[in-house]
Amino acid sequence: MNSIIKAEKVNKSYGKGENYFSALKDINLDIKASQTIAIVGKSGSGKSTLMHILAFLDQPDKGQVLYEGIDYHQLKSRKLDELRNKKYGFVFQQFFLNPHQTVLENVVLPLKIANIGRGQRKKRGLEVLASVNLLEKANSKTINLSGGQKQRVAIARALINDPEVIFADEPTGNLDSVTGKTIEDLLFSLNKEKGITLIIVTHDEDLAKRCMRQISITDGKIVGSQS
Amino acid sequence: MRYSDLILSASANLLRSKARTLLTIIAIFIGAMTITLTNGIGTGVKTYLNQQIGNLGATNVLTINLSPKKTSNGSGPAQYNPNQQVSLGGDHFGGSQLLMNNSDLSKISEIPNITSVIAVHPIAPDYIMGTSGKYRLTLLEQFGNSTADMLAGKGVDNNSTGYQISIPNTYVSALGYQSSQAILNKTVTIGIRSANGNLGTVQALVSGVQQQAVIGSATVYANTSLASELYTIQSQGLPPATANSFSTIEATFPSNLSASKLQAIKNQLSAEGYSGQTIKDKENTIFTALTAVIVVLDMFGVIALIAASFGIINTLYMSVQERTMEIGLMKALGMSSRKIFNLFSIEAVLIGFWGSILGVLGAMLIGNVANTIANHTILKSFPGLTLVTFPLTTVAIVVIGIMLIAFIAGTMPALKASRKDPIEALRYE
Numbered sequence: 001m002n003s004i005i006k007a008e009k010v011n012k013s014y015g016k017g018e019n020y021f022s023a024l025k026d027i028n029l030d031i032k033a034s035q036t037i038a039i040v041g042k043s044g045s046g047k048s049t050l051m052h053i054l055a056f057l058d059q060p061d062k063g064q065v066l067y068e069g070i071d072y073h074q075l076k077s078r079k080l081d082e083l084r085n086k087k088y089g090f091v092f093q094q095f096f097l098n099p100h101q102t103v104l105e106n107v108v109l110p111l112k113i114a115n116i117g118r119g120q121r122k123k124r125g126l127e128v129l130a131s132v133n134l135l136e137k138a139n140s141k142t143i144n145l146s147g148g149q150k151q152r153v154a155i156a157r158a159l160i161n162d163p164e165v166i167f168a169d170e171p172t173g174n175l176d177s178v179t180g181k182t183i184e185d186l187l188f189s190l191n192k193e194k195g196i197t198l199i200i201v202t203h204d205e206d207l208a209k210r211c212m213r214q215i216s217i218t219d220g221k222i223v224g225s226q227s
Numbered sequence: 228m229r230y231s232d233l234i235l236s237a238s239a240n241l242l243r244s245k246a247r248t249l250l251t252i253i254a255i256f257i258g259a260m261t262i263t264l265t266n267g268i269g270t271g272v273k274t275y276l277n278q279q280i281g282n283l284g285a286t287n288v289l290t291i292n293l294s295p296k297k298t299s300n301g302s303g304p305a306q307y308n309p310n311q312q313v314s315l316g317g318d319h320f321g322g323s324q325l326l327m328n329n330s331d332l333s334k335i336s337e338i339p340n341i342t343s344v345i346a347v348h349p350i351a352p353d354y355i356m357g358t359s360g361k362y363r364l365t366l367l368e369q370f371g372n373s374t375a376d377m378l379a380g381k382g383v384d385n386n387s388t389g390y391q392i393s394i395p396n397t398y399v400s401a402l403g404y405q406s407s408q409a410i411l412n413k414t415v416t417i418g419i420r421s422a423n424g425n426l427g428t429v430q431a432l433v434s435g436v437q438q439q440a441v442i443g444s445a446t447v448y449a450n451t452s453l454a455s456e457l458y459t460i461q462s463q464g465l466p467p468a469t470a471n472s473f474s475t476i477e478a479t480f481p482s483n484l485s486a487s488k489l490q491a492i493k494n495q496l497s498a499e500g501y502s503g504q505t506i507k508d509k510e511n512t513i514f515t516a517l518t519a520v521i522v523v524l525d526m527f528g529v530i531a532l533i534a535a536s537f538g539i540i541n542t543l544y545m546s547v548q549e550r551t552m553e554i555g556l557m558k559a560l561g562m563s564s565r566k567i568f569n570l571f572s573i574e575a576v577l578i579g580f581w582g583s584i585l586g587v588l589g590a591m592l593i594g595n596v597a598n599t600i601a602n603h604t605i606l607k608s609f610p611g612l613t614l615v616t617f618p619l620t621t622v623a624i625v626v627i628g629i630m631l632i633a634f635i636a637g638t639m640p641a642l643k644a645s646r647k648d649p650i651e652a653l654r655y656e
Contacts, residue, residue, distance in 0.1 A: 052650050055559075057559055057649050057650055058650055077563065077564070078563060081561040081562065081563050082561060083561075084559065084560065084561040085560060085561025085562075086561070090559055090560070092653065096552060096556045096653065098553060100239075100243055101239075109556075109557070109560060110560045110561065112228055112229075112232050113228055113557065113560055113561050113562045113566075114561070115228065115229050117229075
């Protein structure tokens, strides 16, 4: 299988002097297309930092990250914005939905950023809402939804640009176990049906076990990798 | 994001905290209204003065005097010049009116582009009488073409050898006639006293009735034949040197003369020790004073706007703070820093836009009410004066200028938003 995201000797640190903190130390990681990967570790282990670096939201101090062989940090910021807009989808623990907007408006935000016109936005928005079974909520305000519904809206938003990779940061962290299970099923079905690469940051071992690979991080180092 | 989406998003964000937006808009509104009103009054008064200047006299006439020479200066009194006549009087500023005679008249008539020169003899008639009753009057000789706003008939004809006058409309009923039309071509009598005390009378025809001007008193205009006849009566008994001296010369020039050629005339006049002013020059003196007053009033508006732009900065900083997560999300989803900057700048500009539009509308409303009230009360005697007017260009300059100020005020918060680190922002909650 082709490698889609590659981290080579990635180092990241924060602070200076006494506050110096090395978040990632010489991380090497090769993620293949259509894999499902769990990055596990305790809080403060550096797993979120690794995800941010793989998603080009953050820049390594040393080493490099490649997407399909290209280091996007070397390109113009417009290319990088485009990469995150078109190839990546993001799902967060806190959902990050705009409570003042409708479900549909939240879902089409990436298309709005990509300069897509109103009509097409609505058409595509309703399609993805149907795929996460939330079509009837399209015009509700997100503030009126349950946690599971909110996370489905977030997944619909991540899906709207037909991404290659979905980054999920503790996607079930704010949900009860039953709802969490349905969200997990939804994510894995996307991998199965559309071949979307899943990179899930979690401390939930059951969720991690469902992934093809588990990367364990402790103190900024990869301490274990299981497939 | 497309610009239409940016504007819609910015509007939605402003509507999200209505009270805060409204308060910021009110501050802009006050500044915009003040500036629009003061300029509106300025324009209204200037427009009206411009119309009225025509009633003061012809525009193709230079009023020429000898340039005042000080009778004294720091180093003592000036040398006596036996050829220089001085009229009675003087003032604390050291100037006294110098008198001219026929040699000045011929000197000025030789200046290129001057078509005719006339010595202005002050004429002080005793009374004017129509069908019955004698009334006082101010009488001036009409020089050049009349530009007065005629209600009936036309201005006096200087080519006519007959005696003609044109009167302000306020004289019509005093002279015993019902309407401006009725008095046309009727004969009135003017009484004038000579230097040695004899009262003479002259009969003149009314050629026209003009709208009374706001500036200047109600003036009766005489044609040249009538004026010289009146002066002849008035100067009887004066020594010839006094009778033939005067302080003012009126010189006419072609009305289509270019500004540079007119300036050439003025330059030559001052080179020869005279000063020449057209009606326009006098008008400019008034306008300069008026503009100064308006600029001072505008300063109040500007101060209000400066205060208001701090309001904009504050509002946007709060907005950036509240929407940290949203900004981080949009950046994570691929929105460029420049578009984030634009989004917040547009919010600032929209506050400026609505504030200034409402301010202009408020000013128009107040202006119209003020015009209506003023025209029925304090300005009743000034027909045709619109106190406040709002030319489109002024309104456009106010609106665009305020949007620009709002944009500048918005740059700091907008920059702060555009520089937010998406990771920091997403950790915020």
